[in-house]
Amino acid sequence: MMSKNSHNILQYTIAIVADFASHYGISQRQALNYLVRYKGFKHLQDYYEVLHTFSFEDSIASLAQVCRNNGGKL
Numbered sequence: 001m002m003s004k005n006s007h008n009i010l011q012y013t014i015a016i017v018a019d020f021a022s023h024y025g026i027s028q029r030q031a032l033n034y035l036v037r038y039k040g041f042k043h044l045q046d047y048y049e050v051l052h053t054f055s056f057e058d059s060i061a062s063l064a065q066v067c068r069n070n071g072g073k074l
Contacts, residue, residue, distance in 0.1 A: 012052050019056050024074050038067035
């Protein structure tokens, strides 16, 4: 059985990847692959406690900046 906190993290992650994909006009699979490749997903895992308090727009901007800092071009 998954803890409530783990469930919340999973739900947030799914939602933010979906919104990231929509924002950049790419598929959710492409968004996840991009975030993993350019360390945005690691940032999301490491800073979930802060990111989930931001608006989705601010969280997406933060993830995009981390990815750009690591070579991403979106």
